[in-house]
Amino acid sequence: MYLVHEVPGHRREAHIPTLAIHYRRAGRQPLSRLREPPTLAIIPIRRAGDPVLREKARRVRAIDSSILKLIEDMWETMYDAPGVGLAAPQIGIPLRVVVIDVHDYPPFALVNPEIVKRSGERRCDEGCLSVPGFRGEITRSVKVLAKGLDPKTGKEVRIKGENDLLAEALEHEIDHVNGILYIDYLSGPEALIPLSDAPEIKA
Numbered sequence: 001m002y003l004v005h006e007v008p009g010h011r012r013e014a015h016i017p018t019l020a021i022h023y024r025r026a027g028r029q030p031l032s033r034l035r036e037p038p039t040l041a042i043i044p045i046r047r048a049g050d051p052v053l054r055e056k057a058r059r060v061r062a063i064d065s066s067i068l069k070l071i072e073d074m075w076e077t078m079y080d081a082p083g084v085g086l087a088a089p090q091i092g093i094p095l096r097v098v099v100i101d102v103h104d105y106p107p108f109a110l111v112n113p114e115i116v117k118r119s120g121e122r123r124c125d126e127g128c129l130s131v132p133g134f135r136g137e138i139t140r141s142v143k144v145l146a147k148g149l150d151p152k153t154g155k156e157v158r159i160k161g162e163n164d165l166l167a168e169a170l171e172h173e174i175d176h177v178n179g180i181l182y183i184d185y186l187s188g189p190e191a192l193i194p195l196s197d198a199p200e201i202k203a
C-alpha cells in the first residue's frame with residue numbers, strides 16, 4: 001500500500017537511503033562492525049493481472065533464515081517504492097508474510113497474519129503498489145484487530161488499529177495474502193482514479 005495523501009508527521013523514511021535502513025534494521029550496529037555489506041534486494045513489484053496476486057498464499061511453517069531474508073527484501077522493496085505496506089505475493093512469493101510501516105506506529109512484520117475482529121465502516125482513499133498510478137475510494141473497517149507471528153521472537157502478537165492508517169494497512173495487506181486487491185471493492189475499472197486527477201494536484 002502507498003500513501004495517497006500526505007500524512008502530517010509521517011517520517012518519510014523513503015528518503016533515507018535504503019542501505020542505511022538495512023543497517024538500521026540489521027540491529028543498529030555501526031557500519032564499521034559489519035564485516036560484509038548485506039546483499040540488498042529490491043525486487044520488482046508484481047502488478048494487478050499477475051496470477052501470484054490472486055493466489056491464497058501459503059502459511060509459513062517455520063520462521064527460518066529464508067523467511068528472515070524475505071522480510072529484509074520486503075522492507076527494502078517497500079521503502080524503495082515507496083510504500084507503507086507490502087505483502088510477499090507482491091514480490092512473487094506466495095507466502096503469508098506482510099510488512100507495514102505507517103506513521104505513529106513502529107514498523108513491524110507479521111507472519112501468518114489474520115484478522116481477528118473488525119467492526120464499523122468508513123470510506124478510505126486507497127492506493128496499492130501493485131496498481132501504480134491509481135487510487136480508489138473503498139469501504140474499510142473502523143476497528144481492526146489482527147494477529148500473527150512476530151518473526152523476531154516467533155511469538156504471536158496482536159495489533160489493533162482504529163480509524164487510522166494502521167487499520168487500513170492491516171486490512172489491505174492481509175487481503176493481499178488472501179488474493180484480494182482493493183480494486184475488487186470498486187464497482188468497476190471506471191471507478192479507479194488516476195493519481196494525476198487527485199484534487200490536490202489539480203488545485
Ligand SMILES: [Zn+2]
Pocket residue numbers: 001127128129130172176
Ligand atoms: Zn497493495
